[in-house]
Structure formats: C-alpha cells, structure tokens
Amino acid sequence: MSERKYQPTWDSIVTHPTPKWFRDAKFGIYTHWGPYSVPAWGENTTWYSYAMYREADENNNPAYHHHLREYGHPSEHGYTEFLPEFTGEKFDADEWAEIFAGSGAKFAGPCAIHHDGYALWDSKVNHRNSMNFGPGRNFVAEQEKAFRAKGLKFATTFHHAFNWFWFPVWNKEMDCGKPENQGPGKFYPKFHEEHAMPDKEYHEWWLGQTKEIIDQYAPDLIWFDFGVFSLMEKYRKEFMSYYYSKEAEWNKEVIVTFKEIAVGQMLGNKSTQFTFAPGTGIMDYEKGKLNNLTDNMWITDTTIDSRSGWGYVRESGYKSPERLIHNLVDRVSKNGSLLLNVGPRPDGSIPEEAQYCLNEMGKWLE
Template sequence: MKNSYSKCFTLLLCMSLSVAHAQRNDILKESTAYEWPADVAVKQKLETWQDKKFGMIIHWGLYAVPGIIESWSICSEDWIERDSTIKYEDYKKWYWGQSEKFNPTKFNPEQWAKAGKDAGMKYLVFTTKHHDGFAMFDTKQSDFSIAKGPFSTNARKDVAKYVFDAFRKENFMIGAYFSKPDWHSQYYWWDKYATANRNNNYDIRKYPWRWNMFKNYTQNQIAELMTNYGSIDILWLDGGWVRPLASVNQEVLSWGAPIPEWSQDIDMPKIATMARKAQPGLIMVDRTVHGQFENYQTPEQKIPEKQLDYPWESCMTLGGAWGFVPNDQYKSAGEVVHKLVEIVAKGGSLLLGIGPKADGTLPDDVVNKLEEIGKWTSKNGVAIYGTRITKNYHDGQNWFTQSKDGKTIYGISLLGQNPVKEIVWQGSVPKKGTLITLLSNNQKLKWTLKDGKIHFDLPETDEKIALTFSFTPENNP
C-alpha cells in the first residue's frame, strides 16, 4: 500500500495544475438577490470595508504538502479526477495522512502581510478550515488541526492567531474563512456510509442526534474563532450547500451539484447572535445563502457584466489554483490591475487568492507579482480606495470612479501593447474651464469636447499598465 501512496503522490504532482484549471461546478456566480443588513453597526463596518477595495485570501492547509487542489480531490463527484489505480478509501487515508507530514517550520505570516501591503491590499481573509476539516487554528473541538501534528511543539502552532496578528500590524481588516461542511468529521461524513458527494452522507431525518452534534461542533468552532483571536471584521462562510432546504432555489439548482432531500441547517441565527455578541458589527458572508447573513456577495473567478449597487467582491486566484501547486502560472501585474479597475468601477472589491508553500513561506513568484502590482496601486490608489460608483462608469478601455463626495471623477485608461498618444472617451465630461490631472506626475492636461467625446493628448510616460486621471465633473457647482 505504501507503494500505491507513493505512486498516487507522484501522479498528483503531475496532474495538480490540470485539475486546478479543469471545469469546476463549485464556482459561484453573482446573484440579483441582496438584503441590506438592519444592524447599524454592520452597515458602518460594510461602509468601511467598501473603502478597502483590494484584499488577499489565503488558502493554506494539508493540500499544500503534496501541492494539489484544496480539499476537492477527496470528494466523490464526477468532475473530480484521481488515479484510477488507487481505491477511493485508500486515497482518503493518504490525504488525511498528510497531517503527519505538515510541519511548516519556516512559517512566516509577517512575509505574507508585508507582501500584501506592498501590493496595496487592505483586508485579509484567511482559511481557518477548508472542506477537508483540517483546522489551521488550535481548536478544542477536534484533534485534526495544525496544532496537534508535527507542528505542535512550535511556539506558533496556533497558526491563525499569528496570521491575524501579522496582518493587523499592517492595518488590514481581518476576515476568517470557515467551511461549513467538514468532510473529516464523523458527524458530517459518517463512516457507516460511503461518501457519495459533497453533502453529508446520512439522512439527517433518521439521525437527528448526529446532525445536532455536527451543529454543536460547528457552532463551537466558530465561537472559538470569534472569542480567542482578537478583533475579527468578517466571517466568510464557504460551502453554500450546507443550508436550510427551504433556501434551495433555481439559482442553487443551476449549479448542477447534488441536492439532498433533507435540510442541512446549522442554525445561522444562533451563530450570528453569538458571533456578533463577541464581535459587534461583524460582517457575515454566508455565501449564496441570500438574506440577512450574506452581507456582501462573492462571485467567484469572474466579474459581473454590469455595475451592481450593493456590496460585493470578486474572489479570484493569482495563479490557476487557490492554494500552492508547483509550477503554477500566475497572472501578470497588468492583468490583475485591469481586473481590479473594472471591479471597482462596477462597485465591487477584488479578493485575490494566494497559497503559501508547505514550509510556510510564499513562493518568490507570488512576492514578485504582488510587488509589481503595488508599483501601480502606490501611485494610482486614490482612484481606487475610498471611491464609489459613478453613473458613466465605462467607455471602451476607460473606467470611471468618483470620490465619496462626488466632487472628483477618476478616469482610468487601461493600456495594451500599443503606445497611446491620445485619450478619448464619451460621457464623464469635465467641468468647463478646468483641467484634467495625470495622477502619476500631477501634470495638468488641456482637453477638448468634439462630437460628444473628450479628447486630450498624452505626454510621454513610462506607465505600461493603466493611466489614471482626475477631474471635476461638469455638474459640480
């Protein structure tokens, strides 16, 4: 069997990128359903969060050891690929066994926080537990955690604490990702039955005691995160199939994922009451379960086609996978900035996914990419951070935001391969008699209005990604 595990590991290293890039049916789209929170403190924190615009989501867990897709390889659904010579149960044992190897002795959250700050990121979402159930914090509810394996003798074994502390020191808002399903728990995937898919594998109606144990287990772990880890701004709950059956609608059915006949209700009202007692004003993100516990929406790996007038973020990977995989292909700084600009002009925020290596450090390529992104945000961030949407938000390669008081419009022109000598856009007209300012060097530019379009010549610049301008709009008194 040892040889089989070795063969499985070798194959997984070869297929990790192809799996990460494969067609997935867990990718979430935006919805048209949104309910504004009634809690004033939540509204205030949402307003603060909407100023940040650019965040980092970190996936780090057992899957970093072999460098494979996070958690999903142990799920028995037809879109998941595994070595066909390895029995499914043996594969799960091999995967769980990575907990005996995960010893990140170079764990360096300060490096992560510095890289995020250098990129211009303003908030963090850290994966405290993914679907595989392996906790990246010192939970008292289970022995399946980073604090109980080889890393247990390390002074920083309570990983989440040190991650949150490192990012707080860099003035990040702090978010805790938590998976509602837990595939390692006997209260969710019970060994009595096969694990057919992502859902719990027993009929809750027949075994209510077992499901109540899972609810208590989940609520207790979330309580640990809300009470033992300092100030938390966001509780980011993943695994939207764990939800009341009554909330399953056509949107959920369109995912094509299996839906059980019973309700996987974990009592979100109770969780929210507990969490907000510990963390007043907490933003809750119960992904895809629309209503009072989804304070902002999270379209995944895509950008909505049109501007949205409620809080949302696009969560996207820097590379092809959420966690670390060897030889990953990362997006260019220009591509990330272009996505950030479009997202912000449409009213959202960008949550960019990175994955530390198994030793606890970021890949050099990730650090370098984030530094490149930061060269642009450090010069042009005024057009991103603290802005709000404007009616005329897009024309060709030009995107527009505005200051909260509406007195300044920012135009961001995305650059391609060909040099630009003239900027032209329609709509978003400057006030007569004023000048347009090129933010990178504070140069004042004259403009003309011809055939309903703004025209102005562009002086020479070294900028390769996007040019940012500010001006007073024509309707400003």
C-alpha cells in the same frame, strides 16, 4: 441573548449596515494552506482529499488515479499520511504580513478551516487542528497578531460546513471509514450513513468553531464558502446575531460575506431559500463579476494562480500582474471588491511568482 443588538431573526440581522472600512478597502487577500498543500496536484488541490476517495474512471476523476499511481490505494495511504509533510517550517507570519500589506491589500487572513475539517488554530471544539496533528502551531493566532501590526483588517474564512459530506466515513474499504480511525481523538469524523444529513452534534461543532474564532481573534470580516445551506436555519441566524452583536463590545464594525446559493438550486428544484437572507451580508461571486454598476456592494474571490488550484499546485503558473490589476479595477468600478487567494507551499513559504505579482500590484496601487 436579549441584550444583543441584533437578535437571531433575519428582520433584525438585515438592519446591520456595511462598515465604512469595508466600503473603502476594496482589496483583500486570503490563503488556502493545509495538508492538501502536500500533494499539490490537480486543477483544485483543495479538493484532493475529496477526490482521492471517490473511485471513478480517469476522465471523471483524475485525482483518484493520480493517487493510486503516486501513493497507493487510499485504504492504505489516506489523507492523514500527508500530515507529516505539512510542516510550516518556513512559515513566518510577519513576512506574510509584509508581502500582503505591500500588495496594497487592506484586509487579509487565512482560510481558517477548509472542507477537510482541519483547523489552523488551537481549537477546543475541533481536535483535528494544527496543534494536535502536524506542525503543532497556532497559525491563526500568529497571523492575527502580525497582520494587525501591519495595519491590515483581519479576516477569517470558513469552509467547514461541507465537512459532513467530505470523507466517505461510511466506506469501510477506505482508511477514513475504519472505526478505529473515526471519532473523538481521531482525525476522521464519526460514522454516518452516506445519505444522512448533519445531526445536532455536527451543527454545534460548526457553530462552536465560528464562535471560538470570534471570541479569540475578533475578526473584522468572516467569509463563508458554500455548504452552509445544509445547516438548520436557527444555527445560521445564531451565528449572525452573535457576531454582529460583538461590535458594541469591541467598539468596531464587522461584516460577513458569503456565497448566496439558493438551496433549491443545489438540490435541483426551484426553491428560493438562501444560505443567509439577502441583505444580511455581502454576496460573493467566486471567480465572477457583474456587468454593470450596482447599488449594493459585492465581492468576488479568485486565485492568483493561472488555473483554479486555490491551494499550492506545483505545475501551476500565475496570472500576470496586468490581469490581476484589470480584475481589481473592473470589480471596484462596479461597486465590488476583490478577495485574492494565494496558495503557500507546505513549508509555509509563498512562491516567488506569487510574491512578484503582489509586489507589482502594490506598485501600481501606489
């Protein structure tokens, strides 16, 4: 660790500069694709596997009642029942790369692991992955190779910090709460009490996967969803130190983007403790924007569908190319960047409507 350029302290990490390539890129694409693409239902289908286990009245949790009607009680038809239909049979990394590069995007990559804890690579840290459960393919590796071949910078996004709170492993009435379905070799995490906080093993699981992606795929950009605030600070510092210090080994510049949510804000008090220290990366505003030009760079992630589906939703429409172009221009004019999400179908094909929008953006950017 002493040989690292960036030590695991905020004072050291904050000296890391924003790469020139990111300042110039302005536009990137990522995808939400996983077993949650199978039910393809709701305002935000990526949260389906959370909502399906939370019993509530239909106004407060329509996904739970949809699941009862369409599939049955989650004690019998749990999230793992969707795995056989997450086939990826039409997935073609070269085709995705062609579509994304044609849109004018300069960086692209997968949501490598979402809140459900399902990893899209051949992970040795996390056995719940696309090699062991479902298609039997390493989708991160396939995309990394294809995207770089098209001249795109490679990005990976991590959403797994919240996995501790995702499945109600304490509820023995649900399939995820049954001891025979939990722990090593099983799909669901090990048991913990409902209000317990992440333990040391979980912290190592979180950090181990980020380092695994770093070591195997050398991403140019890593983006974090919310939830990292629940992890001990030393693990957050260790990640930043490890990743940024890889620049010397790789002879290239990298960057981290994250949702800078104050811990106190999430817990209902006025604390000003942050996920990562301000200035250590690029702040992300989900579906947001700023009103004025800023000195510091920032990024917003939004989705191409007309609602907030993120993953594939059968009933969803799509934003018009004009609206997407306006969003891009507005963000760039204020020193921001746009990270646009696309939700592929369970078979790995990108909906034709999404392809049309991306193609029109590419024509305009030419």
